[in-house]
Amino acid sequence: MDFALTDEQRAIRQAARDHLERHYPPLRVCALAEGPGGSEAGAWPELIRQGWLDDDLGMVELTLLAEESGRCLHPTPWWTTVALAAPYALAAGEQLTVPATFADGGGTVRAVRSPQGWTLTGQVAAVPQAGAVRCLVVHADTDQGPAVFTCDTGSAGLVVEELSTLDTLRRMARVRCDGTPARLLVEPDRAAEAARTARLRGGVLLAAEAVGVAAGALDMAVAHARQREQFGRPIGSFQAVAHQLTEAYVDTELARSLAYRAAWLVQHETEACAQAVDEAVLVARSAAVRTCETAIQITGGMGVTWEYPLHRWLRRALWLEAYPGFGDDPHDRVAERLLRRADPDEITPTAPDGR
Structure with a gap:
C-alpha cells in the first residue's frame, strides 16, 4: 500500500507554505497577536481564491494545509472553520465559505421551534474565535434530542464576550443566546x-x-x-x-x-x-x-x-x-x-x- 503524497498534494503543500511565509512572517504574526482581534479579517477572500475552502479537498489535503497553518500560526479563523464547523455542514450536504466556528451547547443551550422558526437560548462558556467569525454552528438540545443549528454572529439576542486567553491568536469567547434566530442544520436523528x-x-x-x-x-x-x-x-x-x-x-x-x-x-x-x-x-x-x-x-x-x-x-x-x-x-x-x-x-x- 502506497502512503506517499501525490505530486498534486506536494504542490498544494508547497503553495500553502509559500503563501503563508510571504504573508505571515513571525514578526507580523506577533503583531497581530497583540492587536485587538488577534486575526486578520481581510484575508478570507484570498484564502477562497487560493482554494483553501474548495469542496474537492480531501482529508489528506486539508491535513497538509492544517500543518502549514500550524507552522506559521496562520492568523485567520480557517482552522476553526474547517476543523470544527465544516464537518457539520458536510453532514448536511452543505459547504461553509464564510469564517465559522463550533459552539457545543449540549446541556446549556435549548432550541425551541415556533411558527416563526427555531430560536436558541442559553450560554456556551468557551467558543474558539467566536469574536472573529461570521457564522456559529451550535449543538443544542431540542424536545426530540440534540441537534445542530447555524446562526449569524450578528443575529438578534446573540452576545459574544471575548475572554482573556493564553493564545491571543485563537481567542476564546463566551457566547450567550437569548431567543436568537437559528436555522436547523442537522436533525436530531442524524446529530x-x-x-x-x-x-x-x-x-x-x-x-x-x-x-x-x-x-x-x-x-x-x-x-x-x-x-x-x-x-x-x-x-x-x-x-x-x-x-x-x-x-x-x-x-x-x-x-x-x-x-x-x-x-x-x-x-x-x-x-x-x-x-x-x-x-x-x-x-x-x-x-x-x-x-x-x-x-x-x-x-x-x-x-x-x-x-x-x-x-x-x-x-x-x-x-x-x-x-x-x-x-x-x-x-x-x-x-x-x-x-x-x-x-x-x-x-x-x-x-x-x-x-
Missing part, C-alpha cells in the same frame, strides 16, 4: 453520526496543526543552533544541544506520520480510523509542547523574552493540548482499547501465587 464524523475530522486537523507548530518551533531552534556561537563554534555542534534537537525532530516526524495515517484512514472511512485519530492527537499534542519547550531552552535567555516570537508557538501548543472539543480524553479511549478484557468465560483462573 450523533454527524458528531462522530466531526470528532474524527477535527481530531485529524488538530493533530496536523500540532505537527506544524512543532515543525515551526524546531525550525527556529535549528536556525539558532546554526548561527549562535560559543567558544568559537556553533552551539549545534555540542552534544547537549544536538541531541535535544534530534529528539525533537524524531518526535515531530513520528507525530507527522501518525497524523498523515489518521487522515488517510478517515478519508477512506476504515474501521481503524477512530483509534488512529486518538493516537495521532495524543502524540502530536505532546510533540508540539515538548518541541516548543526544547526550542525555548536551546535559544536560552533570548527565547524567554516577550520580543522573541517563540512563546507564541508554545502558547498554541498548550492551547491544542488543552482543547476539550472532541469528546472524552483520548487517553481514556486508547487505554480502554489496551485494557479491554476478553469474555469472562474465556479467562483462565489464576492461582493466588500467580501460576
Whole structure:
C-alpha cells in the first residue's frame, strides 16, 4: 500500500507554505497577536481564491494545509472553520465559505421551534474565535434530542464576550443566546453520526496543526543552533544541544506520520480510523509542547523574552493540548482499547501465587 503524497498534494503543500511565509512572517504574526482581534479579517477572500475552502479537498489535503497553518500560526479563523464547523455542514450536504466556528451547547443551550422558526437560548462558556467569525454552528438540545443549528454572529439576542486567553491568536469567547434566530442544520436523528464524523475530522486537523507548530518551533531552534556561537563554534555542534534537537525532530516526524495515517484512514472511512485519530492527537499534542519547550531552552535567555516570537508557538501548543472539543480524553479511549478484557468465560483462573 502506497502512503506517499501525490505530486498534486506536494504542490498544494508547497503553495500553502509559500503563501503563508510571504504573508505571515513571525514578526507580523506577533503583531497581530497583540492587536485587538488577534486575526486578520481581510484575508478570507484570498484564502477562497487560493482554494483553501474548495469542496474537492480531501482529508489528506486539508491535513497538509492544517500543518502549514500550524507552522506559521496562520492568523485567520480557517482552522476553526474547517476543523470544527465544516464537518457539520458536510453532514448536511452543505459547504461553509464564510469564517465559522463550533459552539457545543449540549446541556446549556435549548432550541425551541415556533411558527416563526427555531430560536436558541442559553450560554456556551468557551467558543474558539467566536469574536472573529461570521457564522456559529451550535449543538443544542431540542424536545426530540440534540441537534445542530447555524446562526449569524450578528443575529438578534446573540452576545459574544471575548475572554482573556493564553493564545491571543485563537481567542476564546463566551457566547450567550437569548431567543436568537437559528436555522436547523442537522436533525436530531442524524446529530450523533454527524458528531462522530466531526470528532474524527477535527481530531485529524488538530493533530496536523500540532505537527506544524512543532515543525515551526524546531525550525527556529535549528536556525539558532546554526548561527549562535560559543567558544568559537556553533552551539549545534555540542552534544547537549544536538541531541535535544534530534529528539525533537524524531518526535515531530513520528507525530507527522501518525497524523498523515489518521487522515488517510478517515478519508477512506476504515474501521481503524477512530483509534488512529486518538493516537495521532495524543502524540502530536505532546510533540508540539515538548518541541516548543526544547526550542525555548536551546535559544536560552533570548527565547524567554516577550520580543522573541517563540512563546507564541508554545502558547498554541498548550492551547491544542488543552482543547476539550472532541469528546472524552483520548487517553481514556486508547487505554480502554489496551485494557479491554476478553469474555469472562474465556479467562483462565489464576492461582493466588500467580501460576
